[in-house]
Amino acid sequence: MLCRASLQTARARRIAGRLATVLPTNPAGSQSLTKRRQFYYIQVILAAKIGYFCRFRARARSIADRPYVAFTRGGQVAARCRATVESLNSPLLFFVIEFLEITGRNRPQQRGRTVETGNGDSIVIRMGGESGEGIVTIGEIFVLVAARAGLEVFTFRTYPAEIMGGHVVYQARVGRNKVLSDGDDIDALVALNQEGYDQHIHELRPGGTLIYDSGELQPPDDGHVHYPVPVTEIAQQMQFMRGKNLVMVGSLLALFGLPLVKGNEVVEAKLGKYPALLPTNLDSLARGYQYVQEHYGERLPTTVGLPEGEREERLVISGNQAAAIGALAAGCRFYAGYPITPATTLMEFMAQQLPALGGKMIQTEDEIAAISMAIGASYAGAKAMTATSGPGFALMIEALGHASMTEVPLVIVDVQRAGPSTGMPTKTAQADLFMALYAGNDEAPRFVLAPDSVEDCFHQMVNAFNLAEKYQMPVVVLSDQALSARVETIPAIDLGAIRLTERLKPEPVEDGSYRRYLITESGISPMAIPGMPGMFYTAEGLEHSEKGSPNYTPETHRSMTEKRHRKVDTARQEIQRLPVSDRWGDSEAEIGIMGWGSSKGAVREAMARVSANNIRVEAFYTRSLLPMPDGLIRAFLQGKRAIIVPELNYRGMFANVIEHRYGREIVKNGIRIVHLPKYDGLPFRPVDICRVVHQVARELAGRVLKVWTPGC
Amino acid sequence: MITTEQKLTIKDLKSAVKPIWCPGCGDYGVLNAVMKTIIGLQLDPSHVAMVSGIGCSGRFPAFVNAYGFHGVHGRALPFASGVKLANPDLTVFVLGGDGDAFSIGAGHLPHAARRNIDLTYIVMDNSIYGLTKGQPSATSPADVLQQSTVKYKGRRKGMTGMLNLAQTVSPVNPIAMALAYEASFVARGFSGAPKELHEILKTAVLHRGFSLVQVISPCTTFYDTYNYWRQLAQPLPADHDCTDRAAAFRLALELDKAYLGIFYQVERPSFEDQVAKLIAQPTDSFAPTAVASLLNRFRR
Ligand SMILES: Cc1ncc(C[n+]2csc(CCOP(=O)(O)OP(=O)(O)O)c2C)c(N)n1
Numbered sequence A: 001m002l003c004r005a006s007l008q009t010a011r012a013r014r015i016a017g018r019l020a021t022v023l024p025t026n027p028a029g030s031q032s033l034t035k036r037r038q039f040y041y042i043q044v045i046l047a048a049k050i051g052y053f054c055r056f057r058a059r060a061r062s063i064a065d066r067p068y069v070a071f072t073r074g075g076q077v078a079a080r081c082r083a084t085v086e087s088l089n090s091p092l093l094f095f096v097i098e099f100l101e102i103t104g105r106n107r108p109q110q111r112g113r114t115v116e117t118g119n120g121d122s123i124v125i126r127m128g129g130e131s132g133e134g135i136v137t138i139g140e141i142f143v144l145v146a147a148r149a150g151l152e153v154f155t156f157r158t159y160p161a162e163i164m165g166g167h168v169v170y171q172a173r174v175g176r177n178k179v180l181s182d183g184d185d186i187d188a189l190v191a192l193n194q195e196g197y198d199q200h201i202h203e204l205r206p207g208g209t210l211i212y213d214s215g216e217l218q219p220p221d222d223g224h225v226h227y228p229v230p231v232t233e234i235a236q237q238m239q240f241m242r243g244k245n246l247v248m249v250g251s252l253l254a255l256f257g258l259p260l261v262k263g264n265e266v267v268e269a270k271l272g273k274y275p276a277l278l279p280t281n282l283d284s285l286a287r288g289y290q291y292v293q294e295h296y297g298e299r300l301p302t303t304v305g306l307p308e309g310e311r312e313e314r315l316v317i318s319g320n321q322a323a324a325i326g327a328l329a330a331g332c333r334f335y336a337g338y339p340i341t342p343a344t345t346l347m348e349f350m351a352q353q354l355p356a357l358g359g360k361m362i363q364t365e366d367e368i369a370a371i372s373m374a375i376g377a378s379y380a381g382a383k384a385m386t387a388t389s390g391p392g393f394a395l396m397i398e399a400l401g402h403a404s405m406t407e408v409p410l411v412i413v414d415v416q417r418a419g420p421s422t423g424m425p426t427k428t429a430q431a432d433l434f435m436a437l438y439a440g441n442d443e444a445p446r447f448v449l450a451p452d453s454v455e456d457c458f459h460q461m462v463n464a465f466n467l468a469e470k471y472q473m474p475v476v477v478l479s480d481q482a483l484s485a486r487v488e489t490i491p492a493i494d495l496g497a498i499r500l501t502e503r504l505k506p507e508p509v510e511d512g513s514y515r516r517y518l519i520t521e522s523g524i525s526p527m528a529i530p531g532m533p534g535m536f537y538t539a540e541g542l543e544h545s546e547k548g549s550p551n552y553t554p555e556t557h558r559s560m561t562e563k564r565h566r567k568v569d570t571a572r573q574e575i576q577r578l579p580v581s582d583r584w585g586d587s588e589a590e591i592g593i594m595g596w597g598s599s600k601g602a603v604r605e606a607m608a609r610v611s612a613n614n615i616r617v618e619a620f621y622t623r624s625l626l627p628m629p630d631g632l633i634r635a636f637l638q639g640k641r642a643i644i645v646p647e648l649n650y651r652g653m654f655a656n657v658i659e660h661r662y663g664r665e666i667v668k669n670g671i672r673i674v675h676l677p678k679y680d681g682l683p684f685r686p687v688d689i690c691r692v693v694h695q696v697a698r699e700l701a702g703r704v705l706k707v708w709t710p711g712c
Numbered sequence B: 001m002i003t004t005e006q007k008l009t010i011k012d013l014k015s016a017v018k019p020i021w022c023p024g025c026g027d028y029g030v031l032n033a034v035m036k037t038i039i040g041l042q043l044d045p046s047h048v049a050m051v052s053g054i055g056c057s058g059r060f061p062a063f064v065n066a067y068g069f070h071g072v073h074g075r076a077l078p079f080a081s082g083v084k085l086a087n088p089d090l091t092v093f094v095l096g097g098d099g100d101a102f103s104i105g106a107g108h109l110p111h112a113a114r115r116n117i118d119l120t121y122i123v124m125d126n127s128i129y130g131l132t133k134g135q136p137s138a139t140s141p142a143d144v145l146q147q148s149t150v151k152y153k154g155r156r157k158g159m160t161g162m163l164n165l166a167q168t169v170s171p172v173n174p175i176a177m178a179l180a181y182e183a184s185f186v187a188r189g190f191s192g193a194p195k196e197l198h199e200i201l202k203t204a205v206l207h208r209g210f211s212l213v214q215v216i217s218p219c220t221t222f223y224d225t226y227n228y229w230r231q232l233a234q235p236l237p238a239d240h241d242c243t244d245r246a247a248a249f250r251l252a253l254e255l256d257k258a259y260l261g262i263f264y265q266v267e268r269p270s271f272e273d274q275v276a277k278l279i280a281q282p283t284d285s286f287a288p289t290a291v292a293s294l295l296n297r298f299r300r
């Protein structure tokens, strides 16, 4: 009896994991569920399974203790609900589950197609442990070796909130082809200690590879393929405990078919500053490598293999590094900033690199001072910038308006993090869009750009400075935590192709006739720089005349407001011609995906997958969010019936913008905007996108109910 | 100091914009003293930047034929720091009121002072908010509301109620504050004593580093303190050693005597001089070689 019960439990758990349905969570604990409620749950499950979910939705909602916030896709399990099903422990429920399994209806099915998941021809390796454990060292060295060996890499890392200790994750996806996202599953887990195992083992895919330090933990037989390596023991034998990390790296190289010589090169380059220790370090690496070869040479995990022939040139670089170099390439010679995760690395990079270029960096007392100093420096003639994250950007808004009013060129990078308030400094989000577009008193014209890959961080910074200088306006660049911290292999950057724009200088006159805010057709007026003889003017935050003197007359405010906004309209024309948007996929598709920023990689990957499965979709990504390339977007909307908008925020900010701006096309063509929100601090996985594409495809084919998404 | 061919006169310096200040406002005296200083030192106005915050006093730059920057409330110092750092050849005057300097912008004062950026910060202290019509400020004495000469009759009512609590709040001591913040030049002037003010400003501009000049600049409309200051104002003791910080503190704390003059002045390397030591020759904004070598470091 007992045996049967546990069998049932195991089975129910397994099925529950796969159960594609929706259950409200019950915060009071499932044990307290009444029979009546259990019965409702079962109804909900059944209803979902046989496609009549909608009829029960209202009732299900009424019995829920919380509103439906956790699920975004009708008929999909919200992760939390699994636990509820499991712990219900009701014989009746188990019966239903068994029934569902027998009838085979518990798998999502549509025209024989299942949602594509997996990592394709790449592998995802996750390393987890205490922050002092050298997880990051292991990860970084491994990634550099993989890149040197000719692979493409894409990392993801989370930082602990604590300075010392706390849990760190370093994840690397490596492949022979360009890696576009974090992937869906974890193929291999590297656990340095029990905690690293406990925290991540549930995310390791079934049958995945588990590599661990056998001196630290003895994991049970959990259905994964185990590769214990006695890392601690080997280090002890060498009497070099600090070599533990390299022993682990060595064994990883052997396990994933990476050449030891490349490992040696990287260690020499990275740790060469301790020449006395270099032989010991290299020895550690070699011992880890040998151990794996000797013990597992016969049964290595499947891996991606190495590319043959000439390796193309690649940079291994993070988003913030690429952005900083982009700024320097664009001519930025003044940086003012205040430390804030995840923008700090950008500031530190600028602090190191600016002096060599004759540029200046200053760490200010707060973000208000940072933006103000940047504005002051730009007024005095320097190309200037600041970078921050949401809380700091919020402090900068008054001065942003001032730069807009006084028409001073300025670049502000907002590396978005999850909020509001202090929120989750080390987690990602795309939720500052409204702040970037609209924040400030009255209407302060500005530009908003969003890089969509590490490589693009470089290019958007160049764009940002060019726009700022040309139009004498603040430009906000929206990056995000995941994009800023991840390291990617990117193609070499052709500096010869870069064109820089400088601000319009006035003809020298000394008779006092210079008009700083001259009304022009484009809205752009020549800008004098202090030091030019006799071209006096005041950069005036009050409404002003053409000469820059305070002036509140209705005519002046009207014409100056128009002048400032006209610059955006002028830029809108230019934007259509700049490479600030991408449209790709099946141009005849009825399903469109529109987005911005760092979700693009996951979308590209998802699109490739669903297209291979004959679902027709097309995507449009814009890197210029203000102004928008309207003409291109309107053309894209032609013939679409549904537009999926994936975003890392709750309200669907970009979806709102689209609905607002292209309302006419949307209504005329009967386009449905399907908002795909994600607000867990983590980036999109391709499978998140695939799922919704499938849903929408089914919906358009008239097979299922409308995709239900939380209110905008 | 770049001298122009013809001698600069007040006429050259006066801009077409007429000051909007009330008749008798202390700020006129400050404007005159600043112009005289520019003339006295024969500064080239093309290399002078006037950076201000918001307030009656903040209107200052528009009245001078030089480069001006009218910022937002309280941020004159960071704006000016950016200007000076980006172009150290400019002589930068920073102008604002006591609200600008000691309330909304008070957080910037210590940092400008300790960095010792070569700025001349002239705080036109009228111990009241002028532009917003007579509310107590951080330097208002406890009896400010009793004393305030409310010319606008109806305003008196508005200035009571909870604003009366100003009477229980101690005012800040700008001179002592600046001394505590490591300002390398600290002085007090009075717009009713133009000759002395002019002398102070000249020394302040010549001082290489951050100078704070608190200028008593009464607001004739909301808080006319001319008579009060005329009675109290007196020069610093002749034997005051202005490199003696402790002595300067002591004098700053003597509130019953309004000393005018330079309380403290020491030489300390300025921030921009330190910066200049660190940086290489400025490069063009397009510096492909330098950027390429930077990118090279990231090659796999
Ligand atoms: C952010 C912000 N808050 C408030 C104001 C309104 N405001 C304008 S001037 C001022 C105070 C002016 O007092 P002070 O700095 O002493 O200058 P004064 O007018 O006395 O010369 C205030 C509160 C503003 N312009 N901006």
Ligand code: SF4
Binding pocket: B020, B021, B022, B024, B025, B026, B027, B056, B057, B126, B130, B131, B218, B219, B220, B221, B222
């Ligand atoms: S209100 Fe006071 S401070 Fe303002 S201009 Fe008039 S007198 Fe001067």
